Amino acid sequence: MSTGTTKRRHRRFKVPGIATALAALLLPLAIVAGASPAQAAEATATYTKASDWGTGFEGKWTVKNTGTATITNWTIEWDFPSGTAVTSAWDADVTHVDNHWTAKNKSYNGTLSPGASVSFGFNGTGSGSPSNCTVNGAACDGGSQPGDAPPSAPGTPTASNVGDTGLTLNWTAATDDKGVQNYDVYRGSSKVATVTGTSYADSGLTAGTTYSYSVKARDTANQVGPSSGTLTVTTSGGTGGPGGGEVKLGYFTNWGVYQRNYHVKNLVTSGTAGKITHINYAFGNVTGGRCAIGDAYADYDKFYGADASVDGTSDSWDAGALRGNFNQLRKLKKMYPNIKVIWSFGGWTWSGGFGQAAANPTAFAQSCYDLVEDPRWADVFDGIDIDWEYPNACGLTCDTSGPDAFRNLMQALRAKFGSNNLVTAAITADATDGGKIDAANYAGAAQYLDFYNVMTYDFFGAWDAQGPTAPHSPLTSYNGIPREKFTSADAIAKLKAKGIPAAKLNLGLGFYGRGWTGVTQAAPGGTATGPAPGTYEQGIEDYKVLKTRCPANGTVAGTAYAYCGGQWWSYDTPQTIAGKMTWLKNQGLGGAFVWELSGDTSNGELMTAIDNGLK
Template sequence: MRFRHRAAAGFATLLLPLAGLVGLASPAEAAGSATATYAKTQDWGSGFEGRWTVKNTGTTALTSWTVEWDFPSGTSVTSAWDADVTSSGTHWTARNKSWNGTLAPGASVSFGFNGTGSGSPANCKLNGGSCDGGSTEPGDSAPSAPGTPTASAITNTSVRLSWSAATDDKGVKNYDVLRDGAKVATVTTTSYTDTGLTAGTDYSYTVQARDTADQTGPVSGARAVRTTGGTTEPPTGDKVKLGYFTEWGVYGRNYHVKNLVTSGSASKITHINYAFGNVKNGQCTVDDTYAAYDKAYTADQSVSGTADTWDQPLRGNFNQLRQLKAKYPHIKVLYSFGGWTYSGGFGQAAQNAAAFAKSCKAVVEDPRWADVFDGIDIDWEYPNACGLTCDTSGPAAFGNLMRALRSEFGENYLVTAAITADGSDGGKIDAADYGGAARYVDWYNVMTYDYFGAWDRTGPTAPHSPLTSYAGIPNPAFNSAAAIAKLKAKGVQGGKLLLGIGFYGRGWTGVTQSAPGGTATGPATGTYEAGIEDYKVLKTSCPATGTVGGTAYAHCGSNWWSYDTPATIGTKMAWAKAQGLGGAFFWEFSGDTAGGELVSAINNGLS
């Protein structure tokens, strides 16, 4: 968002250091000859980066420039570049360097700074006059955002867009229409017909208002449009095939959205859960803003083959997901909140479910990426039970939360939840009203994995994702079939249940027995965490030696691992179809091989 404000005419008595008066244009001269605009280019929570741009809009050269503004108490500049920045209390002054003060007509220059606090600049002055190049009347602010465009008359090559008007204290002059973030037209009305489009292609439209002083306001919400015609979308059948994409995977795992394309997985899935948003102070929030929407991608790293620029409105995973959806229009993306680490915030959220739902929709519908997400997924581990922490919200809390989300998001968004697969009597499924809450969700992701693992250091060894019970299983209720049966008994339709698959294995070391049920001395070594390893590693480092309960296991040296293979996934998908389930989901993409063989097994098994 940009902030441009006029200074009051009565500020003429403002005292400046003598050096600051050198080369100042008079307010009347400055008013029609130059503008200064501000943008917050980065925000990392504890600080931010700001940028001012000075532009000569006159007909004669500008020989120097000074920008002044006020920050609220608690917001300040900590370092700056390409300008000399000083302060007096909360009033800040930036003067040109010796080498960037002269601006020819039409030329512009920018300077930046790092700051702390959350405030925005106000009372901007450029060379003693207005920062927007207009008169020095007080109170001329930038226009508001127009309404999110609506789309009609969509054809193979065109679409008509309409939007509600923006407001401005001095009047709106025109609107910039942006397609996929680039301006395609400037119009004086609140509608526009975009032509020359490609058939069967996805586009994203936003609108930005401009006032009589040529100030631009914030962009509107985004409207996704797919033109008619074109090639037929990949056949997906009637089953959901959903994978989790982890926000942090872009770091140590070096797994990016483009990997979904190069692995061939993008054409074989129907949905992606982007994990995870955080839950803080009873509200949804973006977790890692750098990975989510600021990380820049080079041309060879990006889905579109186009490099990110330093000043584009959206970068990072969100922009890559936008590009993925343009390339594979059948894919829907949900923003998943919570997970094992961030579920501690749901208890507070449940105390005011309506406010929580409103905060979540504000994140999902943020104008910068509103066209990226098609719904929300809640991963509360676990309502009225224990996960990383213990929740005591009561059995009705989960249902109240899901009801509020459905009410806020409406029927045009997907609302889903990842839930426990504890099929034991009095266990986690019994702790919350999953049956009653099912009426508000499109489906449940039943986490039918992590039943057994090396948190029990000495074993007994057991597959972490058994499909069915078997002789000697440590807990007969810890298997997929038991969980699905219990949920159906609570009234959840099979079509609203997705079977969970782990793209990883869990293992022990110090094991001498090949068959399940052996003793161990502790967790086996893993690449990122003891006791857990990706399938893509295990398939060659410790190949499967047997199958039990519908899941593979392997004994190599002193290590014992269990994991799903393409063959066992095939068995599980056939079982899911026979049970009338809605499909399957998996955690998570980066555990698969470079060729996406586990995703292929899910797709083949459900097609």
């Protein structure tokens, strides 16, 4: 695991074709996987438009053997409309004649045992979708009545104009070879309307109440297709959530006790402990479908003498005595009983384990509960936080567990941890159309969570080594932003539009900057030659270092930037934090959180700015 940057290295943003989440547009196609017609219905293929960045897109085919015999080869053929084309492909050999395209398996992925699946992807240009799919000359639908299949599932609804007693639903259209006739709208399990368009205004609701919605399509033969995903939305009014910026949360990393020499006592000496409401302790591991210890030595074994201990008392060497960060946090809570400590699991490095956890959410939740509530440190923690980067999308690894996997995991955790413990999650801020927010059912999971920490940072950075330079945590858009909807405001607006209460959303701040070198202009948008040097990693540096090494000399999109000696950095200052705190209060958000506490100055000036801004 990388020291000091496990969570904040959000390189998912740098290559849209790889890092953007699976979009909602799914075109199910049955596929013939061998020469025999008898095999026609024994495999399926699904096409996904995984991402779209305006000038191009990423497509993906997934082939699954649904029969009882092994498949040894597969070949998919389809047509693209004029202007749409494949430019590069991987894990399949793709050729074409005019607008007709053919993909054949590689030598290593042609064999599929029953139940197995394989995917290949490609980058393309144009906006069209595949049609006239065949495999080995046979129709791809694999059914006995080609062309008479029911419609596909509509897109998961989103909510807008959410008020005390009403809201408006919108969804993306279903597809059908004969045409979609109308849509059935469900509130919970009850059908409340049948409409011909892709929107519906519901009314007569109760203020401050949570509702769930889904949609099914009917074709002209009156066949009903599968259900969309489920939207969960809470009307305004009623008792509501806290709102108004009551959450002031900071991440404390277990690896910070090493090279960074940052310990729980620093929260006291800097004055930070008196200005925060929550600490997320990062990270626990996720492996084998279970929660696990992240760093046993730092967590509960490291010895603290009297001079380094929070309360001036040395740790005990007695057998079974608790030491390390856990004991220091226990002491901190005795001094500051208002602070809630939450154990965070996953992060950038360990999120790959969530896919297996999602296969059995109940077992995962049990393992997490057993670890968090271990008698040795049960009094230290007030709940659990999940930092899955990213459900049904790509981070360090790519997850394909489906849009409802995250919701199911949160439901199981809430059921196990009960109402007396906090259950929270850190989530993506990718608000692009079909991006990571769209990839998972965050709205459906919101009912099980106390709040979301929206990671509104690391939008831009020196993983794009030649630039253009841009603020890594822009509050709003600006002329020349390298990618639209990569802003805090866009992320919050999209999550609210999906029906997540504003009071359950916390705005993310970075106590660090991201920078480039070889830059020749002070204004944003300049070219660069690579990442600027950093203490622990190129292209990233703590605020406490940057404030004197490269002081801020401008602002853009509510965030400071600095130009010095050919380097260009962006980071938040006490002044820009004040502006962001005003903005989040006007939005009715729950509060703010920071990654991570060791980047602040020794007198905690950034956390002081948050505290002052939320009073």
